[in-house]
Amino acid sequence: MRVRTRRGLAAITSAASLAAGILGATAPRAGAMPIAAGTGLISVVDGSGVTTAGADGSGAATVPHLPNTGRLSANWAPDGSRLVAGGQDPTRLTSTRLAGDASHVTTEWPQGASGTQYTDATFWLDGSDIVTSTGEELYYGPSDASIGQQPLLTGTNQPPAGSCDVHPSASILGPLAFARSTCGTDGSDIWTLDPATNTVRRIVPDGADPAFSADGGRLAFTRVVDGLSQIFTAAADGTGVQQVTTDAVNHTDPSWDPAGGRIAYAATDPSARGTGATGSTGSTSTKILDLSDGSSTVVSTGSTKPAWQPVRNNTLDRVYGTGGITIDQAASRFTFDTTGAAHVPGLITAHSAVLVNKANATYATPAISLAAEKQGPIVLTAGGSLDATASAELKRTLPKGSTVYLEGNTSQLSSTVSSQITALGYTALRMDGADLASVSARTATQITKKPDWVFVADGMDYHDPVSASTAAGALGFHGLGVVLLVKGTTIPAAVKTYLNSLDPDTTGLVSVGANARTALENTPLADQWQFYDVSGTSYEQTAVNLANFWWTAPNIATVDGGSTWSNAVTGNAVTAIYGPTLWSGADALSSLTSGYLTKESASVQEVATFGGNDAYAPAARAGIGDAIGISSAQLTTVWWAGGAAPAAPAGGTSSKAVTKALPTVHGPGSEASAADRPSLTVQTRGAHLPAPNGRTLPAKDDRTR
Numbered sequence: 001m002r003v004r005t006r007r008g009l010a011a012i013t014s015a016a017s018l019a020a021g022i023l024g025a026t027a028p029r030a031g032a033m034p035i036a037a038g039t040g041l042i043s044v045v046d047g048s049g050v051t052t053a054g055a056d057g058s059g060a061a062t063v064p065h066l067p068n069t070g071r072l073s074a075n076w077a078p079d080g081s082r083l084v085a086g087g088q089d090p091t092r093l094t095s096t097r098l099a100g101d102a103s104h105v106t107t108e109w110p111q112g113a114s115g116t117q118y119t120d121a122t123f124w125l126d127g128s129d130i131v132t133s134t135g136e137e138l139y140y141g142p143s144d145a146s147i148g149q150q151p152l153l154t155g156t157n158q159p160p161a162g163s164c165d166v167h168p169s170a171s172i173l174g175p176l177a178f179a180r181s182t183c184g185t186d187g188s189d190i191w192t193l194d195p196a197t198n199t200v201r202r203i204v205p206d207g208a209d210p211a212f213s214a215d216g217g218r219l220a221f222t223r224v225v226d227g228l229s230q231i232f233t234a235a236a237d238g239t240g241v242q243q244v245t246t247d248a249v250n251h252t253d254p255s256w257d258p259a260g261g262r263i264a265y266a267a268t269d270p271s272a273r274g275t276g277a278t279g280s281t282g283s284t285s286t287k288i289l290d291l292s293d294g295s296s297t298v299v300s301t302g303s304t305k306p307a308w309q310p311v312r313n314n315t316l317d318r319v320y321g322t323g324g325i326t327i328d329q330a331a332s333r334f335t336f337d338t339t340g341a342a343h344v345p346g347l348i349t350a351h352s353a354v355l356v357n358k359a360n361a362t363y364a365t366p367a368i369s370l371a372a373e374k375q376g377p378i379v380l381t382a383g384g385s386l387d388a389t390a391s392a393e394l395k396r397t398l399p400k401g402s403t404v405y406l407e408g409n410t411s412q413l414s415s416t417v418s419s420q421i422t423a424l425g426y427t428a429l430r431m432d433g434a435d436l437a438s439v440s441a442r443t444a445t446q447i448t449k450k451p452d453w454v455f456v457a458d459g460m461d462y463h464d465p466v467s468a469s470t471a472a473g474a475l476g477f478h479g480l481g482v483v484l485l486v487k488g489t490t491i492p493a494a495v496k497t498y499l500n501s502l503d504p505d506t507t508g509l510v511s512v513g514a515n516a517r518t519a520l521e522n523t524p525l526a527d528q529w530q531f532y533d534v535s536g537t538s539y540e541q542t543a544v545n546l547a548n549f550w551w552t553a554p555n556i557a558t559v560d561g562g563s564t565w566s567n568a569v570t571g572n573a574v575t576a577i578y579g580p581t582l583w584s585g586a587d588a589l590s591s592l593t594s595g596y597l598t599k600e601s602a603s604v605q606e607v608a609t610f611g612g613n614d615a616y617a618p619a620a621r622a623g624i625g626d627a628i629g630i631s632s633a634q635l636t637t638v639w640w641a642g643g644a645a646p647a648a649p650a651g652g653t654s655s656k657a658v659t660k661a662l663p664t665v666h667g668p669g670s671e672a673s674a675a676d677r678p679s680l681t682v683q684t685r686g687a688h689l690p691a692p693n694g695r696t697l698p699a700k701d702d703r704t705r
Contacts, residue, residue: 035172037214037258040309040630043074043083044286046302050074050085052098052309055257055264055288057299065096065104073253073305075122077143077602078172079312080630082123084130084143084602090117093132095143095602103598107132110139110149124170125195127602128553131168131176138165138178142553143602157193157200165191167209171236173216179208190221190238203238212236214258214310222251231265231289244291258310263289266304267296313636314629316621317608319571325642328570329393331610332377333643335574339399344645350397351477352376354573355390355421356407357383361565362436362485365457365465366443367407369483370431371573372473373447374405378573380566383413386420400425405446407431408439436485437492444482444498452480453508454499456531458515459485462565463539466572466581468512470558471550473576489518500526510534510549513542540583544596547580553603554579559593559624561586561615571610579604586615589623597627604628 041052041059049068053060063083068074070090074083077095082103087094093107107130109118115134123143124131131140131152137159141149153159164183170176174195180202181188190204204210207221208229219236222229223243231245231254245251250268257263269283286299286306299306319334321327336350337343354371356364358380371378377397381390394404404426406413413430421428431446433439436459444451453475455468465485472481484495491499499509509531511517517533534549536542539562547557556578560568562585572581582597584590597604607624609616625632639646 035215036312037080038311039257039259040076040080040311042255042264042286042299043076043307043309044300044303045071045074045085045305046300050083051300051303053300055262055299056297060300061098063096063098065101066094068094070117070119071305072118073120073167074307076307076309077123077127078310079127079314079601079605079628079634080309081601081628082127082143083307084121084123086118093118093121093130095130095145097598097601100598103601105143105145105599105602107141107145108148110134110141110151113137113139113149120167122168122170123602124168124176125174126172126555126605128555131170133166133168133178135166136164136183138168144553144600146548146552153193153200157198169210169212171212171216172214173236175212175216175236177203177210177212177219179210187224190219192238204234204241207232209253211254211256211263213256213260215260218256220254220256220263222254228270231263233263233291244294245289245296247296253305255306255308257288257308261291263291264299264306264308265289266306268304311630311634313634314604314625315606316624316635316637317606317640318616318621318637319608319610319640319643320612322641324389326380326389327567327610328378328380329389330640330643331570331574332379332393332397334640335643336377336397338396346645348375350376350402352403352405353394353398354378354405354407355381355413355417356569357381357412358387358566359383360408360412361462361569362459362465363408363412363439364565364569365459365462365469366431366440366483366485367405368466368469368569368573368576369472369481370405370407370443370447372476372576373479373481374403375477378570379404380570381413381417383411384416385414386417391420391424394421394424394426398426401427403427403429405429405431407443409433412439433494435487435492435494437487438494440483440485441494441498444484447482448480449501450480451482451502451507453482453510454502455481455483455510455512456495456516456520457483457485457512458488458519460488460515461539462568463562463583464513464516464542466560466565466568467539467543467546467583468510468516470572470576470581471510471512471546473572474550474579476577486516486519489515489522491519491523496523496525499529503527504529508532512546513539538592540590540592543581543583544592547582547596551580553600555603556606556608557582557597557600557604558608558610559584559589559616559620560609561611564611564615567611567615571608575608584620586620587617588619589627594623594627597624601628 043052048062050063050066067088068086070086072086074085084095091109095105097103113134115136119135120133130143138152139149140152168178176193179188188208190207190210193200209222211220219234229250231251234241251265253266255264267287284304285301286303287296321330337347352374353376354367379390381387404421418428431443433442455472457464457468469483472483475481514535534546558575558581562583582593584593622632625635
C-alpha cells in the first residue's frame with residue numbers, strides 16, 4: 001500500500017484520496033514540470049522488443065533490457081528520461097533509460113489482481129506514478145516500484161461489474177483517460193479520472209486508444225467508421241470532436257508530437273483483416289499524420305504502438321550566499337516572505353526560527369527537524385553574541401512576538417544571545433541539555449512527546465544526523481517525526497529516557513547508520529522494540545539507503561556537498577518536506593547519489609543545492625542533469641544569488657513575476673490562504689512499511705548486562 005504523507009495527514013490508499021494528497025490543482029504550479037516540450041524520439045513495438053528512432057525513421061536502435069514479450073505499448077516519462085514497457089515476464093513491467101545497465105526498475109504483478117498479464121502502462125503525476133492495466137482493471141503505484149501496485153478505481157469510482165478498463169493515458173495537468181468496455185465485447189467509451197475532484201466520467205462515447213497531448217489541452221482517440229478504425233481529436237474534456245483521418249487503413253495507438261501539430265499512429269493494412277476492425281491481421285507500419293494538411297509519412301514498417309518522447313528541461317536550483325548575505329540568509333530568503341511586506345508568490349510565512357551556533361556542526365543537526373516542524377528558517381550566529389546577519393534575518397522574517405528556538409545550552413548560545421533575542425521583541429526558548437544527546441531529546445520533546453517516527457543517529461559526526469533529521473522533518477509543519485542523537489554506539493540517559501516514554505506498538509523506530517544500529521542493539525530499554533536498520537558503508541550510502549527507505553518517487557531532492565555542514569543544515573531545513581537529502585563530493589557527483597537520482601529520474605524533476613561553486617563544481621552539476629533527465633543538456637540552472645529570485649531576461653516579465661521553483665508548504669493549522677497551498681506533497685512510506693528487517697530490541701528484563 002502506498003503512503004504519501006502530507007505533513008502527518010492521512011495516508012493515500014486509493015484514488016479516492018488523490019484530491020487530498022497527491023494533486024491539489026489541475027493547473028501548473030510552482031515547481032511543477034513545465035508544459036512546453038520539444039520533440040524527441042519515437043518508440044515503437046516490433047519483433048525486437050522496443051525500438052526508437054527519429055521522426056524520419058533515422059537512427060533506429062533497439063532499447064536494451066526491454067524485451068517486452070507481452071508487446072505492451074511503451075510510454076515515456078514526462079521529461080523523456082525513461083521508458084516503461086513489458087519485461088521478459090509479461091506479468092512484470094520494466095522502466096529503463098535508453099542506456100546503462102543499472103537504471104532498471106521492475107514493477108511486479110499486483111497481489112490479487114484479475115487478468116493474466118499487463119496490457120498497458122503510463123507514467124502519471126509528473127512521473128511519480130505508473131498506471132497500468134491488467135486487461136480488466138487499472139492499478140497504480142510509485143514509478144520507482146518501492147511499493148506494490150494497488151487498484152486505482154475504488155469506492156464510488158469502482159467500475160461496474162463486467163467492465164474492463166484499458167489503455168490509460170495521463171495528462172500533464174493531472175487527469176487520466178482510459179477506455180472502458182464490457183469485457184469480451186467490441187466497442188468502448190472513453191472515461192477520465194480527475195484527481196483534483198476525485199471524479200470519473202464518460203467524456204467520449206464510442207472511442208478507444210485515448211491519448212492526451214503533451215500540454216494536456218487536447219485528446220486524440222480512435223473510433224470505427226465504416227469498418228475501419230480512424231483517428232479523431234477533441235478538447236481534453238471530450239468536446240469539439242473532429243475526424244482527422246479517412247484513408248482505408250486501421251489507425252490505432254495515436255501519440256501526439258510533444259511540440260504539437262502531428263500524431264504518430266500504427267497503420268494496419270485491412271486486406272487480411274479478421275473479424276472486426278480491431279482484429280486486423282494485415283501488415284503494420286508506424287506513420288505520422290500532419291494535422292495541418294492531413295498527409296501521412298512512414299516512420300518504420302513492421303512496427304506498431306508508437307510513443308513520442310517529450311523533451312523537457314528539469315531544474316537545478318543553485319542557492320548561495322553573495323556579498324554580505326550568508327548561506328542561512330539565502331536559504332531563508334529562498335523560502336520565507338518578508339514580514340510586513342507584500343506576499344511574494346512561491347514564498348511562505350515563517351512562524352518561528354531556530355538559532356544555532358555556526359561553529360558546531362552536530363549541535364545544529366536536530367534543528368533541521370525542529371525548523372521543518374515549526375515552519376521557520378535555521379539562522380546561524382556566533383555563540384557569544386548575536387551576529388548582525390542573524391539579527392537582520394530574524395527581523396526580516398519574523399513578526400514581533402514570534403518564538404526563536406535556541407539550540408543548545410549557554411555553552412552553545414550564551415545568555416547574551418538569549419537577551420539579544422528578547423530585546424528584538426521575540427520569545428527566546430532554549431533547547432537546553434547537558435550534552436548533544438540531551439539537546440536532541442529536548443528538541444524532540446519540543447516537537448512532540450508522542451512521535452509517529454523516531455530516527456536515531458550517531459552525533460559524533462554530522463552527516464548521518466543531517467540525513468536522519470531531514471527524514472524526520474519530512475513530516476513537516478506540525479509533523480510527528482523526531483531525531484535522537486546517540487554517542488557512538490552508546491545511548492545516553494536522556495535519549496533512553498525519551499525512548500522509554502514511548503509506546504513501541506505505535507511508534508516507528510529507525511536507526512540511521514551502523515553506530516546507531518549497534519547502540520540500539522546493545523542498550524536495554526523498558527519495552528521490547530522492533531526497529532528499521534538503515535545503514536551503509538559510508539554516509540553517502542546511508543543517505544541513499546534512507547532515501548530509498550523513506551521516500552517514494554519524490555519530485556525534488558537536495559544534494560549536499562559533504563564538506564560544508566552549514567550548507568546542508570540550513571538548506572535541508574527548508575527542503576526536507578519535499579524530498580530526501582543526498583551527499584556528494586564537490587568535483588563530481590557521487591556515484592551513489594547519481595545512481596539514486598537515475599533510478600528516480602522518472603519522478604525527480606528538480607534538485608536543490610545550497611552553497612557556492614566550491615561545493616558544486618560544473619562537473620557535479622552536469623552529473624545531476626545527466627542523472628535526472630535525458631542529459632545535462634536538458635537542465636535549466638536557476639541561480640538564486642542570496643536566495644533571491646533571478647532577474648527576468650530583457651524584454652521578459654519583471655523579477656516580481658518570477659515564481660520560486662519550490663512549491664509552498666502549509667500544514668494543519670497554517671494561517672496561509674487556500675490560494676497559497678501547494679499541490680506538490682511530500683511522499684513518504686509512512687506506517688505501511690514492511691516488517692522491520694527482523695531486528696528486535698529486547699526489553700531490559702530480557703537481556704543480561
